Amino acid sequence: MDDVARxxxxxxxxxxxxLSGSPLVSADTRERVLAVAREQGYALNRHAxxxxxxxxxxxxxxxxxxxxxxxxxxxxxxxxxxAGISEALSVRDLDLLLSPSGLDTIDGFVDLYQSRxxxxxxxxxxxxRDALLQKVARKDIPMVVxxxxxxxxxxxxxxxxxxxxxxxAGERFLLHDRRRWLFVGSRQxxxxxxxxxxxxxxxxxxxxVEIDVLSIESMAxxxxxxxxxxxxxxxxxxxDAVFAFSDTAAMAVIGAFSKEGHLxxxxxxxxxxxxxxxxxHFTPSITTIAQQTGxxxxxxxxxxxxxxxGSRPRSAMLPTQLVxxxx
Amino acid sequence: MDDVARxxxxxxxxxxxxLSGSPLVSADTRERVLAVAREQGYALNRHAxxxxxxxxxxxxxxxxxxxxxxxxxxxxxxxxxxAGISEALSVRDLDLLLSPSGLDTIDGFVDLYQSRxxxxxxxxxxxxRDALLQKVARKDIPMVVxxxxxxxxxxxxxxxxxxxxxxxAGERFLLHDRRRWLFVGSRQxxxxxxxxxxxxxxxxxxxxVEIDVLSIESMAxxxxxxxxxxxxxxxxxxxDAVFAFSDTAAMAVIGAFSKEGHLxxxxxxxxxxxxxxxxxHFTPSITTIAQQTGxxxxxxxxxxxxxxxGSRPRSAMLPTQLVxxxx
DNA sequence: GGTTTTTATGAAATGCATTTCAATACAAAG
DNA sequence: CTTTGTATTGAAATGCATTTCATAAAAACC
Numbered sequence: 001m002d003d004v005a006r007x008x009x010x011x012x013x014x015x016x017x018x019l020s021g022s023p024l025v026s027a028d029t030r031e032r033v034l035a036v037a038r039e040q041g042y043a044l045n046r047h048a049x050x051x052x053x054x055x056x057x058x059x060x061x062x063x064x065x066x067x068x069x070x071x072x073x074x075x076x077x078x079x080x081x082x083a084g085i086s087e088a089l090s091v092r093d094l095d096l097l098l099s100p101s102g103l104d105t106i107d108g109f110v111d112l113y114q115s116r117x118x119x120x121x122x123x124x125x126x127x128x129r130d131a132l133l134q135k136v137a138r139k140d141i142p143m144v145v146x147x148x149x150x151x152x153x154x155x156x157x158x159x160x161x162x163x164x165x166x167x168x169a170g171e172r173f174l175l176h177d178r179r180r181w182l183f184v185g186s187r188q189x190x191x192x193x194x195x196x197x198x199x200x201x202x203x204x205x206x207x208x209v210e211i212d213v214l215s216i217e218s219m220a221x222x223x224x225x226x227x228x229x230x231x232x233x234x235x236x237x238x239x240d241a242v243f244a245f246s247d248t249a250a251m252a253v254i255g256a257f258s259k260e261g262h263l264x265x266x267x268x269x270x271x272x273x274x275x276x277x278x279x280x281h282f283t284p285s286i287t288t289i290a291q292q293t294g295x296x297x298x299x300x301x302x303x304x305x306x307x308x309x310g311s312r313p314r315s316a317m318l319p320t321q322l323v324x325x326x327x
Numbered sequence: 328m329d330d331v332a333r334x335x336x337x338x339x340x341x342x343x344x345x346l347s348g349s350p351l352v353s354a355d356t357r358e359r360v361l362a363v364a365r366e367q368g369y370a371l372n373r374h375a376x377x378x379x380x381x382x383x384x385x386x387x388x389x390x391x392x393x394x395x396x397x398x399x400x401x402x403x404x405x406x407x408x409x410a411g412i413s414e415a416l417s418v419r420d421l422d423l424l425l426s427p428s429g430l431d432t433i434d435g436f437v438d439l440y441q442s443r444x445x446x447x448x449x450x451x452x453x454x455x456r457d458a459l460l461q462k463v464a465r466k467d468i469p470m471v472v473x474x475x476x477x478x479x480x481x482x483x484x485x486x487x488x489x490x491x492x493x494x495x496a497g498e499r500f501l502l503h504d505r506r507r508w509l510f511v512g513s514r515q516x517x518x519x520x521x522x523x524x525x526x527x528x529x530x531x532x533x534x535x536v537e538i539d540v541l542s543i544e545s546m547a548x549x550x551x552x553x554x555x556x557x558x559x560x561x562x563x564x565x566x567d568a569v570f571a572f573s574d575t576a577a578m579a580v581i582g583a584f585s586k587e588g589h590l591x592x593x594x595x596x597x598x599x600x601x602x603x604x605x606x607x608h609f610t611p612s613i614t615t616i617a618q619q620t621g622x623x624x625x626x627x628x629x630x631x632x633x634x635x636x637g638s639r640p641r642s643a644m645l646p647t648q649l650v651x652x653x654x
Numbered sequence: 655g656g657t658t659t660t661t662a663t664g665a666a667a668t669g670c671a672t673t674t675c676a677a678t679a680c681a682a683a684g
Numbered sequence: 685c686t687t688t689g690t691a692t693t694g695a696a697a698t699g700c701a702t703t704t705c706a707t708a709a710a711a712a713c714c
Contacts, residue, residue: 001701011664016701026662043441047378048700052669056374061425065410079406082425083392090428095444098388098409098425101417114370117422221604248605255608277548278575281582283610328671338694343671353692375670379699 001044008036019044050116058095059304060118061085062103064127077246077274077293078124081146084297085122092305094119106135113141120304122146126157126190142307144300148190149315156307157315158300162191165289166198168322169243169271170205172287176269178241179208184228184253185245186216192245195273199243212239216249224249228256240268247272247279250286250327270327284326292318328371335363346371377443385422386631387445388412389430391454404573404601404620405451408473411624412449419632421446433462440468447631449473453484453517469634471627475517476642483634484642485627489518492616493525495649496570496598497532499614503596505568506535511555511580512572513543519572522600526570539566543576551576555583567595574599574606577613581654597654611653619645 005012010029017025018033025033036042050056061082089096097118102108112118120142126133127147136143137155145157173181183199185192196213203209214231216224232238242257242264244250250272254264264270265284272279275290299316306313332339337356344352345360352360363369377383388409416423424445429435439445447469453460454474463470464482472484500508510526512519523540530536541558543551559565569584569591571577577599581591591597592611599606602617626643633640 012700013665013702014663016703017663020702024662029662041441043438045378045700046442046444047374047383048669049702051372051374051378051671051700052702054669065413076403076406079403086392086426090426093428095427096425098423099413099417100422101420111370114368115373117373221608225608251605251608254610258610278578278605278609281548281552281578282605283581283585339670340672340695341693343673344693347672351692356692372670375699376672378670378701379672381699 001042004033004036004040004042007040008033016044020049054116056095056116056119057093058097058118059089059301060097060100060103060112060121062121062123063099064125065099076276077291080293081124081297081300084294085301086297088298088301092301104129104132106132106139109136109141110139113139120144120308122300122304130190142304144303144307144313146296146300148194149317150190151315153315156303156313158296158303159191159317160291160296160320161317162194162320163198163201165273165291165320166195166200166243167202168198168289168320169195170199170202172271172322172324173241173243173269174202174206174209176241178269179206179210180237180239181209181211181241181243182214182231182239183211183243184214184216184224184249187213189245195243195245216245221248221252224252225256228253229259232257232260232262238262238267242268242270244270244272247274247276247286247288249273250279250288251282254282254284254286254327264327271322272327275323279323280325287325287327288323290321290323292320328369331360331363331367331369334367335360343371347376381443383422383443383446384420385424385445386416386628387424387427387430387439387448389448389450390426391452392426403603404618407620408451408624408627411621412628413624415625415628419628431456431459433459433466436463436468437466440466447471447635449627449631457517469631471630471634471640473623473627475521476644477517478642480642483630483640485623485630486518486644487618487623487647488644489521489647490525490528492600492618492647493522493527493570494529495525495616495647496522497526497529499598499649499651500568500570500596501529501533501536503568505596506533506537507564507566508536508538508568508570509541509558509566510538510570511541511543511551511576514540516572522570522572543572548575548579551579552583555580556586559584559587559589565589565594569595569597571597571599574601574603574613574615576600577606577615577654578609581609581611581613591654598649599654602650606650607652614652614654615650617648617650619647 001012001015005015010033014025014029015033018030086096100112123133123145125147126145133145134154143155145155147157147159148162149157149159183196187193187196200211203211214227242253244253250270272286272288275288279286279288296318303313328339328342332342337360341352341356342360345357413423427439450460450470450472452474453472460472461481470482472482474484474486475489476484476486510523514520514523527538530538541554569580571580577597599613599615602615606613606615623645630640
């Protein structure tokens with residue numbers, strides 16, 4: 001930078017101002033410096049900048065790849081969320097640090113934050129680690145979480161109205177006069193538990209309804225398929241309605257049940273979740289609960305910006321919608 | 328760091344050595360320093376470290392979200408690749424910078440590299456920007472690309488054997504005595520063009536075969552659906568074999584064609600690409616070409632490490648496989 | 655014309671960890 | 685009891701840009 005300054009016949013601070021877009025330089029000085037910088041092939045060192053400015057200009061996005069890999073049930077959904085976040089961060093000129101290692105303990109979070117590796121965190125899906133996130137929030141580390149929204153929680157969460165999603169599914173079942181419902185999903189996951197509760201709520205409107213639960217252990221596609229198949233073979237009464245925690249899971253159920261001659265929509269109603277593109281084109285096309293993916297990423301980033309500014313952003317819930325199709 | 332040094336009664340370099348895991352400190356000094364650091368809540372500043380070490384310890388992963396968003400045809404495939412890369416980088420303690428902005432021009436690459444924002448680049452899918460990547464490679468910027476493998480190319484590419492994929496599809500069509508093939512995909516994309524060439528190659532084995540092409544403009548699911556539907560309505564002879572560039576596209580085709588009463592496997596054979604989980608459970612289940620996602624991410628990272636070490640890694644091609652199902 | 659305000663620029667201090675080189679202490683070898 | 689080698693440790697130099705504060709110059713105001 002000294003060199004550029006010398007050649008352009010200005011001082012170092014001026015070069016710095018030009019290169020970081022400060023408005024405190026005259027137009028022609030700017031021109032001159034820019035020209036010299038370009039011709040000398042000079043690029044300022046980002047780390048020196050970050051060191052001096054005492055901020056990373058980067059956000060860590062935490063993602064549990066484990067549960068989305070290799071045939072695991074990770075609807076393209078999370079990917080879309082990620083795309084939205086990436087874009088929103090880009091606009092604000094912030095780097096996106098994807099799933100840095102070590103974030104499975106509170107110390108990992110604190111260390112990354114303190115060492116200025118990231119200015120804030122966006123966690124995608126609280127999954128089964130709510131306790132950890134509560135701790136992080138209590139350390140006053142800027143963070144927003146995509147997932148279940150709980151007002152009692154110490155952190156700011158943005159998520160779909162999972163309970164509404166469950167209710168919508170239940171109401172559809174009632175409309176079709178279904179009475180023996182099956183819920184497919186792991187209630188370990190806060191989000192999924194809320195969907196279950198919504199379903200229960202809808203069930204209360206009719207005293208005849210019974211809900212059974214097929215608790216999912218492995219997220220692998222074929223595992224769900226097999227579990228569903230085994231369930232159907234051993235259950236006393238076959239379900240006439242199924243609410244699956246994802247469209248992909250719904251597809252697995254359709255396959256597993258059809259092998260036993262149990263067909264949708266003839267024998268049972270089925271509602272999935274996420275409204276992934278193939279859901280509309282599956283045979284039969286899958287009725288599902290749609291989340292507002294588009295807005296979600298941008299909203300998460302916006303909330304995080306508020307947190308970075310020192311305020312405590314409020315959690316927000318995005319509406320969910322029933323998309324009616326064949327099943 | 329000075330404080331920690333003082334309290335632990337050692338010098339700054341010693342603290343540095345302890346904290347960065349150098350073996351040049353005695354065991355009890357290490358203990359002592361570590362204890363003080365912990366109790367003082369000290370974390371070293373990553374940017375100071377990166378500044379001094381003159382490397383970012385970060386890899387930029389470039390991803391064209393645009394073509395994978397909002398119902399666009401981005402099979403979970405890319406996501407799995409990303410997961411693999413993330414893991415491989417984690418192991419090597421490298422940060423993953425996801426799709427930093429500005430990488431649509433050569434200057435963007437050079438700037439990010441020179442300013443030490445990233446030590447290297449992994450580009451996922453060369454798409455229609457091969458020319459840009461060639462330029463990047465010629466600037467001696469460490470980079471590996473997932474996509475079409477071309478020995479004449481200036482950069483190291485890792486990809487599936489797309490041409491083989493095409494051939495496998497063609498051979499299956501021949502086996503089923505299909506003669507009027509339809510290729511669905513955009514040949515602007517190098518990878519997809521190679522698949523087409525493989526298909527052509529197979530076609531040459533039988534002089535009766537004719538290949539038509541449905542060139543895809545928009546990657547949106549419904550756009551493909553509509554294009555396929557329009558095609559079927561206007562074509563003179565209906566295809567009896569379809570090779571689609573992705574499983575999701577294949578699903579779109581199945582839907583579009585079935586509306587016109589053109590059914591698979593009865594009226595035409597269909598081969599998709601990527602073997603995404605739902606492909607196996609779709610009705611009918613989709614015959615497809617599988618790529619080795621698992622290995623891919625790790626291999627990309629490995630090659631990039633070689634490039635960082637100054638050597639010029641050789642491109643590599645992963646085998647593809649035909650997964651036979653109903654269609 | 656003199657004074658106040660604004661605009662443009664520079665000197666020096668600051669953010670923080672690593673590395674080279676030299677020095678010391680200690681053990682092993684002769 | 686030297687000599688040589690090894691293991692630890694420290695002083696000082698280095699990597700690089702930003703910011704505060706001050707100054708000079710130019711513009712605006714009375």
